[in-house]
Amino acid sequence: GQQLNQSPQSMFIQEGEDVSMNCTSSSIFNTWLWYKQDPGEGPVLLIALYKAGELTSNGRLTAQFGITRKDSFLNISASIPSDVGIYFCAGPGQGAQKLVFGQGTRLTINP
Amino acid sequence: DVKVTQSSRYLVKRTGEKVFLECVQDMDHENMFWYRQDPGLGLRLIYFSYDVKMKEKGDIPEGYSVSREKKERFSLILESASTNQTSMYLCASSSPGTGYGYTFGSGTRLTVV
Numbered sequence: 704g705q706q707l708n709q710s711p712q713s714m715f716i717q718e719g720e721d722v723s724m725n726c727t728s729s730s731i732f733n734t735w736l737w738y739k740q741d742p743g744e745g746p747v748l749l750i751a752l753y754k755a756g757e758l759t760s761n762g763r764l765t766a767q768f769g770i771t772r773k774d775s776f777l778n779i780s781a782s783i784p785s786d787v788g789i790y791f792c793a794g795p796g797q798g799a800q801k802l803v804f805g806q807g808t809r810l811t812i813n814p
Numbered sequence: 815d816v817k818v819t820q821s822s823r824y825l826v827k828r829t830g831e832k833v834f835l836e837c838v839q840d841m842d843h844e845n846m847f848w849y850r851q852d853p854g855l856g857l858r859l860i861y862f863s864y865d866v867k868m869k870e871k872g873d874i875p876e877g878y879s880v881s882r883e884k885k886e887r888f889s890l891i892l893e894s895a896s897t898n899q900t901s902m903y904l905c906a907s908s909s910p911g912t913g914y915g916y917t918f919g920s921g922t923r924l925t926v927v
Contacts, residue, residue: 712854736914745818745904745918746857791856795914800845800864801872802914804857 709805717813722779724808726792735768735775740789820919833892835922837905846888851902895926
């Protein structure tokens with residue numbers, strides 16, 4: 704089946720640092736999504752990407768749809784304590800409306 | 815505020831028990847999903863439903879079943895709970911009109927002892 708590999712699995716950074724994480728797929732995707740899960744909550748959609756090469760921002764977050772359509776990247780600038788959580792990439796699974804998720808990147812911020 | 819509500823945040827059950835996890839959404843969404851979340855494995859799809867009384871297996875359906883008698887409610891059933899089913903369970907809903915914009919519940923952390 705389709706697999707998504709996220710890197711890194713965890714990050715420990717200082718407040719104010721920039722963050723970069725990525726996601727690669729074993730197959731081509733026509734949509735990439737990035738979700739964030741706050742501690743004790745369900746994931747929430749941050750950014751959706753629909754076109755190869757697309758670069759989309761949401762505040763301090765910027766995500767890119769890789770040109771090969773097999774990868775995507777998420778950057779967070781000037782991290783703050785509320786950025787703590789688990790970030791998941793996701794893409795369409797086989798069959799309409801299903802999503803397959805990556806393993807997640809756990810972000811921890813030292814104040 | 816639109817919501818997906820999972821009936822329990824924490825559950826502790828004994829091996830062999832029949833366990834029901836309930837999920838209700840108030841957005842009139844057609845699609846509902848049950849995922850399981852384990853460290854290092856991300857979210858894995860157990861079952862999903864595109865319509866009332868309709869269900870399809872996801873990637874890891876073994877040991878689980880589901881029920882969708884009403885559009886707003888999607889239940890996950892563990893027929894005979896086992897310790898390897900200790901996990902966080904997440905329910906989500908979506909509509910074809912929302913693309914892949916899932917709305918997730920807050921999750922149920924199930925411990926089987």
